[in-house]
Amino acid sequence: MDASQDSMAEDATQEPVLNGGVGQATGTIESIGADRNFVTIDHGPFDGIDMGAMTMGFEVMGDTDLSGFTEGDVVMFEVKRGRDGSYRIQEICRKSSEEENCLGAF
């Protein structure tokens, strides 16, 4: 193993990262991991990043609290792309109506 290869691996991602890798979407919580650091969301298309509608799991960032959420909640959430290429939730809130933007301005 060559040490210089390890340091190059950190910024090996060549694809362009839209909007600093930050995006917002609306979705419905399908399940929450037992240790509450993982949530599966059936989400619509994102604003800010190139991701369409799908059901997928997200890890959450350290200070994101899932304790107030449960299956079936309709939520808005903001993700940020990490250096490993995966998107983690940095903000999430429950929508009280279809129209409400509970995250605020984007």
Ligand SMILES: [Cu+2]
């Ligand atoms: Cu997705």
